[in-house]
Amino acid sequence: MTAAGLIFSNIHDISIPEMTAERTMASIPFGGRYRLVDFTLSNMVNSGIDKVGIITHNNYRSLMDHIGNGKDWDLARRSGGIRILPPYVSSSDSPIGGKLYTNRLEAMLGAIDFINHCDEEVVVLSDCDDICNIDLNAVLDYHEAKGADVTFVTKKMNLEGGKAGQYAIINADAEGNVTEIVDSSPMTKGEFNVCTNIVVINTGFLVSTLHTSVSYGYKDFYTQALAAAMASSKFVAYDFDGYYAEIGSLPKYFAANMEILRADVRNELFNTKDRPVYTKVRNTAPTKYAEGAVVKNSVIADGCVIEGTVINSVLFRGVRVRKGTVVKNSVMMQDSCTGENVQLNCVITDKNVTIRDDVNLSGHETQPFYVAKGKMI
Amino acid sequence: MFKKKECVAMLLAGGQGSRLYALTQKVAKPAVPFGGKYRIIDFPLSNCTNSGIDTVGVLTQYQPMLLNEYIGNGLPWDLDRTYGGVKILPPYQGTHSADWYKGTANAIYQNMQFIDRYDAEYVLILSGDHIYKMDYAKMLKFHKANNADCTIAVLDVPIEEASRFGILSVDDEQKIFKFSEKPKNPDSTKASMGIYIFTKSKLAEYLNADAADPESSNDFGKNIIPNMLKAGERMYAYEFEGYWKDVGTISSLWEANMDLLGENPIFSLADEKWRIYTRHQVLPPQYVGCDGKIENSIISEGCEIYGTVKNSVLFPGVKVMPGAVVRDSVVMSGTVIGEGTELSYALIDTDVTIGAKCRVGGEVGNSEDITVLGEGTVIADGEKIDAGVMIPELRKDKK
Numbered sequence: 084m085t086a087a088g089l090i091f092s093n094i095h096d097i098s099i100p101e102m103t104a105e106r107t108m109a110s111i112p113f114g115g116r117y118r119l120v121d122f123t124l125s126n127m128v129n130s131g132i133d134k135v136g137i138i139t140h141n142n143y144r145s146l147m148d149h150i151g152n153g154k155d156w157d158l159a160r161r162s163g164g165i166r167i168l169p170p171y172v173s174s175s176d177s178p179i180g181g182k183l184y185t186n187r188l189e190a191m192l193g194a195i196d197f198i199n200h201c202d203e204e205v206v207v208l209s210d211c212d213d214i215c216n217i218d219l220n221a222v223l224d225y226h227e228a229k230g231a232d233v234t235f236v237t238k239k240m241n242l243e244g245g246k247a248g249q250y251a252i253i254n255a256d257a258e259g260n261v262t263e264i265v266d267s268s269p270m271t272k273g274e275f276n277v278c279t280n281i282v283v284i285n286t287g288f289l290v291s292t293l294h295t296s297v298s299y300g301y302k303d304f305y306t307q308a309l310a311a312a313m314a315s316s317k318f319v320a321y322d323f324d325g326y327y328a329e330i331g332s333l334p335k336y337f338a339a340n341m342e343i344l345r346a347d348v349r350n351e352l353f354n355t356k357d358r359p360v361y362t363k364v365r366n367t368a369p370t371k372y373a374e375g376a377v378v379k380n381s382v383i384a385d386g387c388v389i390e391g392t393v394i395n396s397v398l399f400r401g402v403r404v405r406k407g408t409v410v411k412n413s414v415m416m417q418d419s420c421t422g423e424n425v426q427l428n429c430v431i432t433d434k435n436v437t438i439r440d441d442v443n444l445s446g447h448e449t450q451p452f453y454v455a456k457g458k459m460i
Numbered sequence: 461m462f463k464k465k466e467c468v469a470m471l472l473a474g475g476q477g478s479r480l481y482a483l484t485q486k487v488a489k490p491a492v493p494f495g496g497k498y499r500i501i502d503f504p505l506s507n508c509t510n511s512g513i514d515t516v517g518v519l520t521q522y523q524p525m526l527l528n529e530y531i532g533n534g535l536p537w538d539l540d541r542t543y544g545g546v547k548i549l550p551p552y553q554g555t556h557s558a559d560w561y562k563g564t565a566n567a568i569y570q571n572m573q574f575i576d577r578y579d580a581e582y583v584l585i586l587s588g589d590h591i592y593k594m595d596y597a598k599m600l601k602f603h604k605a606n607n608a609d610c611t612i613a614v615l616d617v618p619i620e621e622a623s624r625f626g627i628l629s630v631d632d633e634q635k636i637f638k639f640s641e642k643p644k645n646p647d648s649t650k651a652s653m654g655i656y657i658f659t660k661s662k663l664a665e666y667l668n669a670d671a672a673d674p675e676s677s678n679d680f681g682k683n684i685i686p687n688m689l690k691a692g693e694r695m696y697a698y699e700f701e702g703y704w705k706d707v708g709t710i711s712s713l714w715e716a717n718m719d720l721l722g723e724n725p726i727f728s729l730a731d732e733k734w735r736i737y738t739r740h741q742v743l744p745p746q747y748v749g750c751d752g753k754i755e756n757s758i759i760s761e762g763c764e765i766y767g768t769v770k771n772s773v774l775f776p777g778v779k780v781m782p783g784a785v786v787r788d789s790v791v792m793s794g795t796v797i798g799e800g801t802e803l804s805y806a807l808i809d810t811d812v813t814i815g816a817k818c819r820v821g822g823e824v825g826n827s828e829d830i831t832v833l834g835e836g837t838v839i840a841d842g843e844k845i846d847a848g849v850m851i852p853e854l855r856k857d858k859k
Contacts, residue, residue, distance in 0.1 A: 115745035116761075154535065344747075353744035364536075364740045368729035369496030369760040369773075371721075378754055384745040385497075385761050386730070398745075 085203040088127040093140035095212040106145040109211035115384040130219035134163035187304040210280040214328040232316040236281040251278040251305040261318035337451040463543040465578040473588040474521030481854040482834030490588025511596040515544030563678030569667040585656040592704040609662040609693040613655035625651035636695040703727040711827030806831040815841035822847020
């Protein structure tokens with residue numbers, strides 16, 4: 084079954100306003116050397132998808148910088164490959180009416196040219212707020228076997244309220260047929276089958292659904308556009324039982340970084356045979372450990388220089404930890420550096436942060452201390 | 461398709477590197493791994509791209525499979541170009557003859573048409589067995605300023621080591637008046653680094669004459685350079701200051717890796733203004749376990765360290781299991797060091813598996829004591845491998 088990919092890079096920006104002030108959700112750094120979009124892209128590429136569009140909204144400079152021509156994901160192709168779909172303000176008589184998109188439906192209408200040009204049988208939709216290593220071929224096979232129009236990849240999640248409409252809850256019968264699509268509300272608590280926002284949809288069906296939505300003035304893709312078509316179509320749910328982290332807030336982002344210190348999580352995400360996670364190559368030298376360095380239970384990328392102590396932490400490329408410094412339970416992004424005798428505990432330093440000598444910063448695992456990009460403390 | 465290029469580089473990468481024994485069993489010397497994530501050939505290639513030389517012919521002969529695959533279209537070094545870029549030049553069958561490359565000069569002679577296609581005025585000759593960072597553009601400028609026919613890069617070496625090199629004697633203006641290959645009693649300390657720039661017309665003239673001479677051994681150092689000097693051509697020495705190391709032997713390869721360690725290393729790879737590019741494997745960041753201990757070492761992506769690593773260089777994807785101790789060693793990609801194993805003073809090639817509770821290698825000292833395990837070697841649990849052992853043993857002088 085042939086498939087194209089369509090990625091929403093900004094949809095969840097609001098979940099982590101701290102980090103998306105200057106970037107898209109897709110380009111949030113994660114796990115030592117990755118950006119969130121790397122997981123989505125790698126999942127697609129590893130399943131043989133070689134035509135991918137990325138829908139952008141605002142602040143997408145860092146994303147374009149990261150993706151480049153797509154060669155690091157093997158998506159620099161003559162035909163297909165990766166396309167960044169920049170937003171454009173449509174004329175005022177168009178359905179969106181002279182403004183940038185505000186929801187998923189409008190985003191896809193803005194990308195209708197890309198979708199119309201897909202000869203592939205299905206389009207795989209995906210957001211950038213989820214970290215998983217999923218075999219999309221298995222999902223595509225399931226989609227084909229079920230003869231479905233739409234397959235929702237769902238994950239059993241324990242919800243604790245949150246904003247109205249933050250999650251789409253998919254209820255299905257024993258055969259996997261979807262019976263109900265509902266928005267979560269602040270009162271939604273407990274275990275639910277939540278839509279991962281990875282959705283396989285027949286290309287023709289997607290195009291007609293988008294056109295219908297315009298006619299009816301729908302605003303929500305799941306609970307209006309798709310729900311309205313449910314009775315006359317075949318919707319199925321695919322339950323994903325692998326490791327899945329949803330980056331819905333700063334504490335969740337922090338927790339997901341800490342989870343990759345677990346061997347089982349690391350192995351599933353990064354060491355699954357034939358399903359590596361690709362990212363932009365940076366050509367930094369290997370990491371250097373000085374005499375007297377102490378490192379325990381940490382994930383460390385290339386290009387670091389470690390003279391101090393690093394415990395239970397994730398260090399990105401080019402981080403420098405100087406003598407006498409103790410970095411504990413923290414995430415330090417690319418090119419951050421500490422002075423001497425610094426103490427960090429439950430801290431997230433964004434890119435290019437400098438912590439001066441003798442500074443002591445501490446957050447809590449439920450509310451990590453975040454230092455914004457380029458700041459000096 | 462072919463735009464004029466002022467200078468074309470020709471990289472001699474056909475050498476077997478026989479003195480690296482087990483390490484060059486399956487790969488040519490330029491493809492031997494170095495410095496945690498690089499291969500030797502990354503250095504001349506990165507120097508080329510950093511010097512603005514974008515047309516490089518790589519002359520291969522011995523075991524070229526991995527080298528061909530590694531260089532590919534040249535993308536990692538920014539040498540995938542519409543005009544020029546990196547091109548592999550293997551020996552070929554011609555109309556009149558079909559021959560292997562008989563010597564360094566013959567390899568270039570057989571590929572003069574490559575140089576001619578780009579209408580190059582200058583030809584930079586490089587070899588694939590040295591570790592150094594050098595701006596060839598400066599050397600080319602020097603060559604042009606002197607209106608030279610040939611410029612040879614030289615390095616000041618200690619007088620006691622001079623007899624291992626080709627030694628040049630120069631006048632006040634760096635003009636060469638004497639060249640002696642490995643002299644017993646050297647009268648200068650300027651050693652040839654095997655990096656030459658020739659003015660193309662002169663190079664063609666001497667290569668043609670050399671090819672016509674059946675007595676010649678078709679070598680730059682033995683034939684071309686002495687012949688040009690004898691004829692009184694304008695030959696200059698370009699002085700290079702900085703780190704340069706021939707890594708053609710087990711001990712020099714080990715030493716060069718060790719030169720990367722320390723607070724202020726003799727040779728640093730972390731220079732952002734002169735990056736060394738390499739073809740990357742897709743691997744996650746390294747992980748250091750709760751009982752991991754790392755001191756004065758260089759460690760690459762994908763490594764998992766549960767044991768102790770000291771004064772060592774680890775390549776991507778090396779696993780050091782709990783209780784294992786790695787000291788004063790170079791461990792290449794994908795190797796696994798089993799639980800409780802002690803490894804010291806060794807060069808371990810790619811994809812080696814060392815079982816649990818082994819004892820491999822001796823103490824740092826005599827360079828003959830470096831233990832070498834070739835690609836894919838498997839050492840069973842509890843085995844003891846003595847200092848200086850090589851697996852497979854390829855040294856003819858060793859019993």
